[in-house]
Amino acid sequence: MMNNAVEVTGLVVRRGHREVLHDLSVGVPAGQVTGLLGPSGSGKSTLIRAVVGVQVVESGTVTVLGEPAGSPALRSRVGYVTQAPSVYDDLTVRANTRYFARLLHRDRRAAEEAAETAIGRVDLGSHADDLVGNLSGGQQSRVSLAAALVGEPDLLVLDEPTVGLDPVLRRDLWRLFHELADTGTTLLVSSHVMDEAARCDRLLLLREGRILADDTPDGLLRATGERDAEAAFLHLIDSAADNAADNAATGTGTGTGTERTSR
Numbered sequence: 001m002m003n004n005a006v007e008v009t010g011l012v013v014r015r016g017h018r019e020v021l022h023d024l025s026v027g028v029p030a031g032q033v034t035g036l037l038g039p040s041g042s043g044k045s046t047l048i049r050a051v052v053g054v055q056v057v058e059s060g061t062v063t064v065l066g067e068p069a070g071s072p073a074l075r076s077r078v079g080y081v082t083q084a085p086s087v088y089d090d091l092t093v094r095a096n097t098r099y100f101a102r103l104l105h106r107d108r109r110a111a112e113e114a115a116e117t118a119i120g121r122v123d124l125g126s127h128a129d130d131l132v133g134n135l136s137g138g139q140q141s142r143v144s145l146a147a148a149l150v151g152e153p154d155l156l157v158l159d160e161p162t163v164g165l166d167p168v169l170r171r172d173l174w175r176l177f178h179e180l181a182d183t184g185t186t187l188l189v190s191s192h193v194m195d196e197a198a199r200c201d202r203l204l205l206l207r208e209g210r211i212l213a214d215d216t217p218d219g220l221l222r223a224t225g226e227r228d229a230e231a232a233f234l235h236l237i238d239s240a241a242d243n244a245a246d247n248a249a250t251g252t253g254t255g256t257g258t259e260r261t262s263r
């Protein structure tokens with residue numbers, strides 16, 4: 001059995017008047033880069049919020065590194081990078097990163113070292129003394145990533161980290177994700193850009209609050225007979241719609257026909 005860093009079972013989440021995650025069960029394997037892909041509004045951020053323990057859930061369980069999501073014990077073990085930059089505009093890159101490091105490291109020198117390492121990892125060494133407010137959007141999101149790295153988290157959760165980045169930075173960021181995974185970090189990375197699927201070790205395809213596929217990129221292509229993730233995703237949507245139509249015609253089954261790929 002695969003060793004999962006995150007285990008989600010029967011998760012139901014309601015936001016406003018709408019149920020947005022429907023009895024969702026899924027695992028995130030340890031030490032790998034798992035991509036959470038799906039169109040805008042499919043529930044990626046909601047699932048991520050449940051994993052980091054900031055989402056009120058209606059029912060179901062979310063276990064992270066063996067603890068209930070959001071437990072105090074997970075505070076330094078889980079890094080979370082939100083879609084919007086979550087650092088201070090009026091502080092420099094170094095001051096921001098040191099600030100977040102000091103929240104986790106009592107020792108001042110250890111905090112400074114952690115901050116410098118994190119700044120280097122996101123390749124912002126030449127901007128360390130720039131005010132964050134004067135950086136580009138892509139640079140600002142890398143400062144948020146540096147802030148999440150200062151605690152050397154076991155699980156790093158990133159909500160659409162590559163939005164607005166040019167192709168070179170995107171490539172470099174994915175390289176960094178795999179370097180982190182190689183040293184044992186588990187990464188859960190959301191994206192609505194299907195061409196990022198091939199960069200993941202494992203894929204979760206989400207649509208309308210349900211998991212449509214949970215597979216490796218190769219496994220997904222094999223299971224659907226398609227050539228790229230976007231085509232595979234459309235294939236699965238069409239199959240699910242066909243299944244639903246068949247069920248309606250025969251009056252059998254209440255399932256949606258999703259979760260069709262090999263697991």
Ligand SMILES: Nc1ncnc2c1ncn2[C@@H]1O[C@H](COP(=O)(O)OP(=O)(O)OP(=O)(O)O)[C@@H](O)[C@H]1O
Pocket residue numbers: 015016017020038039040041042043044045046047192
């Ligand atoms: N604060 C909220 N109150 C009510 N409904 C919400 C709230 N936030 C999100 N939703 C709804 O929940 C559903 C899932 O949203 P979510 O942000 O998880 O999707 P997403 O896949 O992350 O989308 P995107 O890629 O655009 O960020 C959507 O239908 C959205 O309208």
